[in-house]
Each structure stands twice: as structure tokens, then as C-alpha cells.
Amino acid sequence: MSSSYAxxxxxxxxxxxxxxxxxxxxxxxxxxxxxxxxxITFVPLFIVSTIALxxxxxxxxxxxxxxxxxxxxxxxYRLISWRAHSNxxxxxxxxxxxxxTGLVFSFEPVWIAHLLLLSMFLSELAKLAxxxxxxxTGV
Amino acid sequence: xxxxxxxxxxxxxRFHQNEMTQQELADRIGVTRQTVNAIxxxxxxxxxxxxxxxxxxxxxxxxxxxxxxxxxxxxxGLL
Numbered sequence: 001m002s003s004s005y006a007x008x009x010x011x012x013x014x015x016x017x018x019x020x021x022x023x024x025x026x027x028x029x030x031x032x033x034x035x036x037x038x039x040i041t042f043v044p045l046f047i048v049s050t051i052a053l054x055x056x057x058x059x060x061x062x063x064x065x066x067x068x069x070x071x072x073x074x075x076x077y078r079l080i081s082w083r084a085h086s087n088x089x090x091x092x093x094x095x096x097x098x099x100x101t102g103l104v105f106s107f108e109p110v111w112i113a114h115l116l117l118l119s120m121f122l123s124e125l126a127k128l129a130x131x132x133x134x135x136x137t138g139v
Numbered sequence: 140x141x142x143x144x145x146x147x148x149x150x151x152x153r154f155h156q157n158e159m160t161q162q163e164l165a166d167r168i169g170v171t172r173q174t175v176n177a178i179x180x181x182x183x184x185x186x187x188x189x190x191x192x193x194x195x196x197x198x199x200x201x202x203x204x205x206x207x208x209x210x211x212x213x214x215x216g217l218l
Contacts, residue, residue, distance in 0.1 A: 004173035074170040076183050135173075138143070138182025 084130035095119025
């Protein structure tokens with residue numbers, strides 16, 4: 001079974017997120033382990049990563065629209081999106097609880113900020129992975 | 140993922156409609172070709188609305204196009 005436009009779009013987002021945000025966390029991790037604790041120091045890196053992410057995702061969608069046949073989302077696409085979103089939301093909820101716990105124990109803001117950012121990243125990755133799974137196996 | 144309990148005769152009905160393609164059917168019922176493929180393969184149960192549209196396109200009652208669980212065996216035994 002060949003993949004639909006929507007599924008290809010999910011794959012583009014999946015690898016785009018891994019490449020860009022994975023790079024961000026790699027660099028940020030090295031900075032934190034190097035002793036950088038000021039949050040403002042990470043802002044330029046975050047801005048560059050966000051711009052790169054937008055360029056890659058938008059570029060990927062444009063290339064797909066040129067090469068393939070663009071299709072409007074249908075009911076199966078929407079059901080898969082809802083289920084994937086529902087299944088992945090616990091990642092964000094768990095990390096938010098972790099962030100609150102960090103605040104209680106007065107962790108450095110740089111740790112809490114990155115924990116929350118990482119949870120958003122992992123939650124989005126989990127959502128995309130669930131979408132791919134449902135596209136492949138059925139829903 | 141367990142396959143759906145809803146079974147269908149879409150492949151056979153397409154054959155009797157001059158081998159209508161999945162894409163043609165998809166365009167007429169307003170879904171993607173992959174969704175038609177998933178319905179035929181039993182990987183997705185369509186909404187009632189899409190099921191009715193499919194039955195109407197083939198000019199058959201809904202229960203002729205779709206069967207549920209044990210009913211499917213009874214219907215296929217009659218055909």
C-alpha cells in the first residue's frame with residue numbers, strides 16, 4: 001500500500017523534528033554540562049533552531065505538493081490525528097508534573113525550561129510516531 | 140491492532156462496476172484512495188455517512204456492501 005500525502009507529511013515532520021530539535025538538545029546539553037546556566041544564553045540557539053525547523057517543514061511540504069498529489073484530509077486522517085494526539089498527551093502531562101516538582105525543589109530554571117521544552121518535543125514525536133503506526137496498521 | 144469486525148464486499152462491487160478503480164471510488168465518496176484501500180483491507184471502519192455513500196454509488200442496500208461480525212459469514216454463504 002503506497003503512502004498517502006498525509007502520511008508522507010507526517011514522515012517529513014517526524015524526521016524534521018528529530019534533525020532540528022535533536023540538534024538543539026545536543027548543543028544545549030553540551031552547554032549545560034559546560035556550566036552555562038543563564039537561560040538568556042540559549043535564546044539565540046532556540047531562535048535559530050525554530051527558524052530552521054520552519055524552513056525544513058515548510059520546504060518539505062512545498063516539495064511534496066509539487067511532486068505528489070495534494071489531498072484534503074478525510075475522516076480517517078482526522079481519526080488517526082485525534083487518537084495519536086490523545087495517546088501522546090501523557091508525555092506532556094508527565095513532564096509538566098516533573099517541572100512542578102522541580103520548582104518545589106528549587107531546581108535551576110534552565111533545567112525546568114529544558115525539561116518542559118523536551119517534553120513538548122517528545123510529545124510531538126510520540127504523536128507523529130502513533131500517526132505513522134496507525135497509518136501502517138489500521139485504526 | 141486487531142482488524143475491524145466490519146467486513147465488506149467493496150472489491151467485488153467495484154469489479155461489477157466495470158472494474159472501478161479505488162481512486163474513482165475515493166473521488167466520488169470524498170475520501171483518499173488510501174482510505175478506500177484501508178476499508179477494503181478491513182483496517183478501517185468507515186463512518187456511517189461514508190458507508191451509505193459507498194452503498195449508494197454501487198446501488199445496493201447498506202447491508203449488502205457491509206456486514207458485521209458473524210453476519211458476514213451468513214451473507215457470504217447466501218451469495
